[in-house]
Amino acid sequence: MENIMETKSLHLYYGDNQALKNINLQMRKNKITALIGPSGCGKSTYLKTLNRMNDLIEHVKIEGQVLLEGQDIYDPKVDVTMLRKRVGMVFQKPNPFPMSIYDNVAYGPRIHGIKKRSQLDELVETSLRGAALWDEVKDRLKKSAMGLSGGQQQRLCIARALAVSPQVLLMDEPTSALDPISTMKIEDLMVELKEKYTVAIVTHNMQQAARISDYTAFFLVGEMVEYADTEKMFSMPSDKRTEDYITGRFG
């Protein structure tokens, strides 16, 4: 099976505090990988190492390797804007820009030099369709994105991420601020997205991880305790600590 991303002996420190310890994980292409574990175990930190979002934080030290199709993304030669085009991110709280729905989606493509109106129109439509939002907004593309519901805003953020044709989509608790119906729509959407993209999702929701992911990684105080096929992880975890966590005995 093909891996698209891989971390090798990855350690991360915030100053003197080690937040990731020796993480070795191979992320399978066109699959959904869920990252689970109690609060503060390093899930978000790990996710952010995959497109260098931690670069923005002071006093961060990273050791080891993060490979995207075999290339180390921390190599000084790597163009971080290009990296984030290939590895997009969706955050916990929907964060549309205070501009129109159209301009939100066209934002990334414009940064990457696409100016032709017809080309942008097409990208906006395909991305909104890809995020299962087109039908709801096609008659109000020029209206502010701030007028959308929370669930629609989150799908808009997904459309914005898709508009630059990423290979990998990182999602940090993308449904935790949403109601159950919006959550269900985004879960369905993620399952569709893996046809074209590889998805990594941080979630606190055990049922969500079990429902949508193909592989699950369980983190505990900076270590990856177990990484397995999701079905296996939830039916026959091999580590006692994983079992305690998924059965709700701690965390």
Ligand SMILES: Nc1ncnc2c1ncn2[C@@H]1O[C@H](COP(=O)(O)OP(=O)(O)OP(=O)(O)O)[C@@H](O)[C@H]1O
């Ligand atoms: N910017 C930062 N500066 C210093 N320490 C940080 C920073 N961000 C996170 N940490 C620390 O790193 C550890 C891992 O945090 P992280 O946010 O990755 O955990 P998490 O598993 O995603 O938690 P949660 O589920 O609560 O979001 C924690 O001890 C946290 O306090």
